Amino acid sequence: MGKLRYFIALWAAKLSIVALKITRHNGTNFPGVLALKICPQFLKYSDKPEKIIAVTGTNGKTTVCNMLLDMLTMDGNKVLNNKMGSNINSGIASSLIYGSSIFGKCKYKMGVFEVDERSALRIYPYMKPDYMLITNLSRDSIMRNGHPEYIAGILTKYIPKTTKLILNADDLISSAISPENSRVYFGIEKMPGDIKECINLINDMQICPECHSRLEYEYLRYNHIGKAFCPKCGFKAPKYDYAGINVSLDDMKIEVRDKEGTGCYRLLNESVFNIYNVVSAVALLREMGYSHEKIEGFFEKLNIVGSRFDEEHVGDKTLYRLLAKEKNAFATSRVFDYISTLPGDKEIILMNSCQGDMKHWSENTCWLYDCDFEFLSGDDIKNIVLCGPRRLDHRLRLLLAGVPEERLSYAEKETDAPGKLKLFDNDNVFVLYGTDSIALGKKVADRVLDMMKKSAADGKGGEE
Amino acid sequence: MEKRIRIEVLFPEIANLYGDLENIEYLRKSCPEIEVVETHLTEEPEFMRETPSLIYMGTLTENGQHLAVEKLSQYTDKLIEMINEGVHFLVTGNALEVFGGEIEDVDGSRDCGLKIFPTHAKRDMMNRFNSLYLGKFDGMDIVGYKSQFTHSWRDDDAEGGAFGSVFETKRGPGLNPDVMGEGVRKNNFMGTYVIGPLLVLNPPFTKWLLKEIGAGDVNLAFEKEAMEAYDARVKEYSDPNTGFYY
Numbered sequence: 001m002g003k004l005r006y007f008i009a010l011w012a013a014k015l016s017i018v019a020l021k022i023t024r025h026n027g028t029n030f031p032g033v034l035a036l037k038i039c040p041q042f043l044k045y046s047d048k049p050e051k052i053i054a055v056t057g058t059n060g061k062t063t064v065c066n067m068l069l070d071m072l073t074m075d076g077n078k079v080l081n082n083k084m085g086s087n088i089n090s091g092i093a094s095s096l097i098y099g100s101s102i103f104g105k106c107k108y109k110m111g112v113f114e115v116d117e118r119s120a121l122r123i124y125p126y127m128k129p130d131y132m133l134i135t136n137l138s139r140d141s142i143m144r145n146g147h148p149e150y151i152a153g154i155l156t157k158y159i160p161k162t163t164k165l166i167l168n169a170d171d172l173i174s175s176a177i178s179p180e181n182s183r184v185y186f187g188i189e190k191m192p193g194d195i196k197e198c199i200n201l202i203n204d205m206q207i208c209p210e211c212h213s214r215l216e217y218e219y220l221r222y223n224h225i226g227k228a229f230c231p232k233c234g235f236k237a238p239k240y241d242y243a244g245i246n247v248s249l250d251d252m253k254i255e256v257r258d259k260e261g262t263g264c265y266r267l268l269n270e271s272v273f274n275i276y277n278v279v280s281a282v283a284l285l286r287e288m289g290y291s292h293e294k295i296e297g298f299f300e301k302l303n304i305v306g307s308r309f310d311e312e313h314v315g316d317k318t319l320y321r322l323l324a325k326e327k328n329a330f331a332t333s334r335v336f337d338y339i340s341t342l343p344g345d346k347e348i349i350l351m352n353s354c355q356g357d358m359k360h361w362s363e364n365t366c367w368l369y370d371c372d373f374e375f376l377s378g379d380d381i382k383n384i385v386l387c388g389p390r391r392l393d394h395r396l397r398l399l400l401a402g403v404p405e406e407r408l409s410y411a412e413k414e415t416d417a418p419g420k421l422k423l424f425d426n427d428n429v430f431v432l433y434g435t436d437s438i439a440l441g442k443k444v445a446d447r448v449l450d451m452m453k454k455s456a457a458d459g460k461g462g463e464e
Numbered sequence: 465m466e467k468r469i470r471i472e473v474l475f476p477e478i479a480n481l482y483g484d485l486e487n488i489e490y491l492r493k494s495c496p497e498i499e500v501v502e503t504h505l506t507e508e509p510e511f512m513r514e515t516p517s518l519i520y521m522g523t524l525t526e527n528g529q530h531l532a533v534e535k536l537s538q539y540t541d542k543l544i545e546m547i548n549e550g551v552h553f554l555v556t557g558n559a560l561e562v563f564g565g566e567i568e569d570v571d572g573s574r575d576c577g578l579k580i581f582p583t584h585a586k587r588d589m590m591n592r593f594n595s596l597y598l599g600k601f602d603g604m605d606i607v608g609y610k611s612q613f614t615h616s617w618r619d620d621d622a623e624g625g626a627f628g629s630v631f632e633t634k635r636g637p638g639l640n641p642d643v644m645g646e647g648v649r650k651n652n653f654m655g656t657y658v659i660g661p662l663l664v665l666n667p668p669f670t671k672w673l674l675k676e677i678g679a680g681d682v683n684l685a686f687e688k689e690a691m692e693a694y695d696a697r698v699k700e701y702s703d704p705n706t707g708f709y710y
Contacts, residue, residue: 121590142482142611142659143594143710149525150589201485206477212505212531214477329483361707362596362700364609366660369483392693396664399686400486400493 006045009038010104013097029085032093043089043126046096047104049080049111052127053284054163056115056155057135057174058148059331060277061087064135065114067281071298072110075290080108087114089122117151118144120158132159133166133284135277137174138223138330139202142366148173148204166284168276169238170225172205172215186283187227187237188244188254188275194219194226202330202370210235221272222337223330242283247275256282256292263292266299271338312449315456317427318344321445326354326434327363329370336375339430346381346428349417349444353388355436365393373401385420387411414440418447423455467678470499472516475524475532477504482611484522484556486661493685495674505535512542515551517677523557523659526575526587526613532562533577540578547580552677553653556662557612560648560655561585564616581627581648581655582619583639589613594710597658598701599631599646604668605698606631608658615640616648616657630654635701635708652676667691 013031020026035042055065065083072079080099085091092113099108115123117137134155137148145151152173159165159178167175169185196217198206205224208215213232220226229236245262246255252267256279265278278299285295310321324335332352339346357363376384376398384407386394395408409420414437421429429448433441473479473488492498501510511519524532536543543563547553561567564583567575571589592613599606616639618627629638629645638646639657647656656662663670667690674682684690700706 139481142609143592146592146611146613147481147525149527153589201483203477203480207505214504214506361710362697364594364596364611364660364710366482366609366611369486369661369664392689392696396686396689396693399689400490400664 002039002041003045005039006042007104009035009042010097010100011102012038013094014102017098026084029090029094031097032085032090032095035093035097036090041126042093043096043123045104046093046126047100047106048096048127049099049106049108051110052129052131053110053112054115054127054129054132055112055135056117056120056132057168058117058138058140058145058151059328059334060135060273060280061114063274064133064277064281065112067277067302068133068284069112070302071281071285071295072112074298074301075294077110078108080106080111082113087116088119092123092127117155120154124158124160128160129163131166131284131287132163133280134168134174134177135280136168136171136225137177138171139204139328139370140330141327142364143327152177164287166280166287167238168225168280169240170221170227170276172209172224172228172237175238176209184241184283184287185238186242186244186276186279187240188221188247188272188279189240190219190227191247193272194221196220198223200333200372202333208233208235222334225272225276242279242286244275244279254278256286258283258286261292263296265296266302268299268302271334273334314449314452316425317423317429317452317455319445319448319452320428320430321441322430322432323438324352324432324434326352326436327367329367329372332367333372333375335432336372339381340375340378342428344380344426344428345424346430347383347385347421347423348376348381348430348432349385349387349414349421349448350394351388351414351417351431351433351437351441351444352394353390354434355440358389363390365390368393368397371397373397373403377402381407382424383407383409383420383422385409385411385417387414387417414444415447417444418451421448421451423451468499469495469497469517469677469679470501470510470514471518471520471677472501472503472510474503474509474519474521475505475528475535476502476522478528478531479522479524479559481523481525482557482659483661484659487522487554487556487663488520490661490664490670490685491674494670495679495682498679505531509536509539511546511551512539515546515549518552518554518673519546520553521555521559521562523559524562526589529558529562529567529577530575532559533575536562536578540580543578544580547650547653550651551653552673553655554673555653555655557657557659558614560657561614561616563648563653563655565619567614581650583616583648584619585614585616587614593637595636596701596706596708597631597636597646598634598698599636600634601631601669602672604666604672605634605702606658606666606669607694607697607701608662608665609660610636610657611659612657626650630656631658664690665694665697667694
């Protein structure tokens with residue numbers, strides 16, 4: 001009966017794909033949702049690629065997944081993926097439907113899937129990844145994810161015992177997941193700019209997992225990401241199997257050393273969290289048997305996905321479009337930190353009101369007080385435009401973070417925010433949007449771009 | 465400020481989820497003379513040497529709850545003595561369960577609080593309960609958030625004496641979804657399931673608390689802006705069209 005239901009679900013879902021194509025609704029989760037509705041155990045009965053790679057973790061999984069997908073495709077593989085859909089069970093189901101024949105036979109030998117951490121219980125009982133890369137675990141949505149210890153518990157419970165784990169040794173939360181599984185660790189050795197004391201509001205790894213004394217760090221990047229040890233009991237973070245070394249932001253290069261040699265890789269972005277993404281991807285591909293030389297070649301041809309990071313120069317001004325996930329204090333703090341380190345004077349349009357919550361209830365704003373808005377208090381940030389329904393909350397948070405009132409501007413609607421920019425000479429404008437507001441962020445950024453082009457055409461820098 | 469104010473924050477290295485520590489930071493920013501003492505898991509609590517003006521503990525992980533109970537269990541008598549003497553406590557989120565009785569998980573496992581208050585909690589880690597909160601305190605509107613794996617119930621026949629509620633609920637759940645009373649109050653002990661920057665979100669309540677602990681009539685940090693955000697939120701949460709559950 002189960003298999004019959006599976007085929008009914010598969011055929012119904014396949015028909016829905018045709019209907020979606022006719023109505024120009026490609027790339028949705030609907031086929032997977034429909035299939036799971038008809039056959040709740042659809043994933044169990046689905047034929048799957050011979051080799052499956054799962055990428056999970058709080059931050060960076062989309063970027064890493066896209067990198068891996070691009071690189072494995074460059075190598076000539078036909079790779080099934082859920083890039084166009086969601087990273088929950090219905091997204092995985094949709095991918096398997098797209099990738100299967102009418103008789104349910106999987107047409108792909110390899111699959112790379114981004115998997116939401118919280119969805120582990122609905123996916124891993126039916127899909128056993130050969131490799132799983134866990135980027136990191138940190139605080140995420142308070143409502144959905146609670147706290148990272150909780151997510152680590154879910155992953156440990158549901159990750160198949162046969163899956164080889166590629167883990168971040170510089171994150172003591174995710175590196176302790178599924179202790180019985182075969183594993184390798186990646187990390188980045190000491191580099192310029194490292195600190196020893198956490199300066200962030202969130203630090204979820206302050207006590208030794210063995211004796212509960214205060215942990216210390218040989219070096220720390222942000223939050224709890226760094227090399228920890230316990231001065232009391234001698235506990236140490238795991239050793240790196242894949243060590244990022246000799247990071248050079250001037251040359252945009254990093255070396256990755258393992259037991260068989262060292263490769264030199266192109267960095268796609270100077271932010272530390274993206275450097276971790278590079279090292280993690282190298283570690284996974286090395287585990288799959290690729291040589292350093294081959295992976296180096298892949299990296300030379302890679303680009304970061306546009307919806308996550310994008311910059312455009314118009315005359316003397318630069319527009320940055322950056323994803324700053326709403327309700328994710330950890331990720332947004334990384335973006336704020338990154339902005340604060342860039343040279344030049346800046347303006348920011350902060351579009352961090354959650355668009356989805358606006359429709360159903362009212363956003364839980366606790367995350368604002370986990371998020372390091374203090375990074376925005378520097379004198380180089382000349383103007384922050386607050387907009388959307390939570391702008392009063394953002395204003396109070398920024399004032400408490402030490403941002404002077406005179407550097408704040410207000411627009412009720414996001415689309416009116418560009419009008420509050422000063423567009424001074426050599427301005428760097430950051431449009432920060434959330435996952436719920438990617439389209440709106442593009443609209444706002446396009447408006448800023450038009451203003452910049454007009455300003456350049458008029459041959460003036462704008463207001464001082 | 466009328467007198468020396470000392471606030472003891474219990475275990476900030478683990479009791480710090482959801483922006484809870486901003487509660488004390490906001491008091492300090494509003495009243496810079498306030499002395500904040502942090503007590504860590506490996507230290508003897510400050511309250512064993514000197515009674516603070518306010519003892520604060522924020523939301524923890526489930527493992528953190530266990531560690532806090534383990535640490536505080538050797539000081540239970542002192543905690544009861546301080547509560548009976550009227551020492552001020554503010555306890556937010558699931559930290560209130562540290563002071564209650566048994567915590568029963570749906571998987572059958574059990575943990576236990578300090579049993580200072582006759583309550584028991586039920587925990588379901590696969591079902592997180594999320595809501596907004598609108599309540600009343602001494603005539604003031606209280607707004608906030610709840611996001612938790614547990615709810616608590618009173619054990620009226622257990623030891624520990626009677627206790628009241630902190631807030632009277634207008635919208636959202638109380639100590640559990642079936643009751644209007646929110647939190648645990650006895651004398652000046654206030655434990656509430658409301659999480660996060662409760663004091664930032666509720667400037668009238670914060671002014672009341674500062675007066676209670678002896679700081680007098682204090683102008684809060686960015687009081688005007690905090691009041692504007694508060695008024696907007698009270699209006700929003702009082703609107704029956706605003707959904708309350710996530």
